[in-house]
Amino acid sequence: MSNVKIGDSLKRFEDQRFLTGRGRYVDDINLDGQTRAVVVRSPYAHATIRSIDTAAALAMEGVLLVVTRDDWQREGFKPMPTKSAVKTNADGTPLKEPPRHALAIDRVRYVGEPVALVVAETLSQAQAAAEAVEVDYDELPAVVDPVQALAPGAPQLWDGIPNNLCIDFELGDKAGTDKAFAEADHVVSLDILNNRVTAVPIETRGCVAAHDAGSDRYTLWNASQNVHANRDTFAEVLNIAKEQLDHIAPDVGGGFGAKNSGYPEPVLCLYAARRLGRPVKWINSRSESFLSDTHGRGQTSRVELALTRDGRFLALRTSTVGGIGAYAWTVGPFTPTGGSARTQGGPYHFPAMHYRGRAVFINTAPMDPYRGAGRPEATFQTERIVEYAARTLGFDPVELRRKNLMPPEMLPHKTPMGLDVDSGDFPLLFEETLKMADKADLAALRAKAEGAGRKFGFAIAPYLECTGGGPKEHAGVVFNKDGSIELAVGTSSTGMGHETALAQILAANLGVDVDRIKFRQADTTATPLGGGHGGSRGMEVGGNAVKQAADEIVELAKPVAARLLQSETEEVEFADGQFQAGASSVSMNDVIEASLDSDKLPDGMEPGCLDHSSVFERGVISIPNGVHAAAVEVDPETGVVGFLGYWVMDDFGKIINPMLADGQVMGGVAQGIGQALLEDIVYDPDTGQLVTGSLMDYGLPHADEIPNMEIGYYEGAPTKKNPLGVKGAGEAGCVGACPAAVNAVLDALKDYGVTHIDMPLTPMKVWKAIRAGGKHDPHGLLGDAA
């Protein structure tokens, strides 16, 4: 029997090195002969490049190479492709995918776009030389707001792409939705902004690239969440076979989606390493990260809800405009289209829905996944319009939600957005969350807040999620003579704890002690394929790959066990780490040992016969779901918001390791609260300059701004979509948190008539809204553009 089982809060193996300063992140890697690279970035949001003069930089001490567009064109390197799962307009025509080169060729289209790469012996030499690269620009007008970018007369980013429109996507039943709206007793309509934010993993992006001329092979150590897909992109750009590039992510200091994409800088470093015949290291500064990391959210939406007189939902209609930056980045066009469409309507029963999403080019850093990528937007759209309907039509917000949740007997159910909702008990989770909040005595919390001159607010926000990311995962297991068991998986932990949880799954399923397992991940030399990290797929796809490998190893081991038991293979059964035949049994440990000893193996079997690799492929995406609730107090004199309580009930299916699941929820909620109250990427509307370009300007939550959360799990409805019965846990926290936080604050402000404030709800915005006395134009963001 194993010393762990599924469901144990096993402590993490990776912690020992992280706690003692012995983690190995990319900036901790230094190779012999290593050089340092610095990127020359555009200072303009939109400009034509007249000329680039590198002579002065090349003449400086220690400078080895300056890579520019001339190199890129001479070498015939390819643009970086978009891998968006949605590529077709509503009218059937393809989306617009303008060329995205690793270096600007003729024009720059956002502040921070790479224009050249300077490589020198030392970092300070490269930094100094980067200042000396003379680029002559002709500035062009810029547009940073996606709604303005669609308007007639707006600056145009691309020749041949009218109105800056990348894709115009629709999903759902338009005619049925329109009919429901026409016949409804009540219709509410509201424009909402989902503010542009960025992930800010505390480790910035960076890489070390090396090239071996003899074998013409490249090695890239890269702070990546997605080594296989990135490798394929980099190889495609450089016109090399993907087998020529070994892509390895060492310890990665957080990702949250921002390390998912195929970025320009690693490609530039790979090329420079080949040119120089020396390793090239590049580490992004934090200020450059704000300019060059992908952003998330950034949608302006009109959301409309049709109801009956007694508050039954009839239809939901959403039209959203997403600013995807200057290029169709790795999956950028997907988020405001298919990504935000799928979970529209949440866990409520909607007879009809229609969604329109337009992805628009603007002069900003690119849009790509950020924790949730579309599902937080969809949940926010749904929950804001439900709350707004309750407030403006006079329904109780809790009752209105309770009345419209899909009952369990309705499942499985295909939503009007095509989402396959198979399992769950939404009303149960709703009531359990309310019970958790009630235990905290909301009336007493209210009385205390009001006694101190503050306003009390409460909100509850059910959410419906779905997984995503690569559908396939590889798990390879090797048994060593020293007793260790190597497990290599193509997923990529950037902090989630796969080293522990995936080992736990293997150990529990094989019935061996977990301490024997040596884990390897995110390395294209160790795994032939892998889907990396994204879409809450770690346990759903990676975990199931490990389980499948373990189950298949058990079958491979049965003949070995049969020989030890002097029985027939068909008579051997396996449970709890023991092979049993009749009255005699032998442990998996003994079978593994025998499998490495030719004397103990049946004829025809060789030592190492249990070494096995398996590829799991997800059939249908899973549907995590749950409910968040928040209690807040607002100081009307200052607009400052404080949390009095935060409660979460999640249905992630079977929980592998509750401690790790808690960590995912807590971190996700903190990021959601950050977006709701503090975080905002702001560009100057006239110049396109980034205003929030450092941690002094971009408000990340600190320890005294995030509340303690009470978290519960419902495991009564595991999904049958995968053998482990897991639904995915990584993103749900930040799916539920924005609507819970924002609606709680708006509840606190109801005495002032305030019905809506766009995120982030900073003290200034709250204070101003109180003083505006509820004056708000519900169609003030989109006007006629919806």
Place this chain on the structure above:
Amino acid sequence: MPEISLTVNGEQITKSVEGRTLLVEFIRETLKLTGTHIGCDTSQCGACTVHLNGKAVKSCTMLAVQADGAEITTIEGLAPDGRLNPMQQAFKDHHGLQCGFCTPGMIMRAMALVAENPEPTETEVRHGLEGNICRCTGYQNIVAAVLDGAKALRS
């Protein structure tokens, strides 16, 4: 280049440094103690926190030459034999870390906080950690770890 002498994790060190070298660069590049991390360039994140003469400082906010004669402890100095000290153990027990990148700075700050205030309240811990940013954990488990670590260090 100026020469500096200082004690790092109990070891006496004398090195030449460029005048503009930051203390964090000296620790990471010259001494190869890579447990001290760099997460920003404006002294907000606290990933580079070390102890300088017993006080927690962000080692990106000072020059190496300013540390001449000082006594410095980095994360590597807390568990030289690999055995976790009570604060490190509390972080592990409470799942107070995920990606691990802010963790060395967070622990160095937590140790200094507890040295200044051996019996902190939750509010004091949260306030005391304001200079260190974690993007993974939502702080809840870090706060629990620091409270528990403080208790273990008291006993």
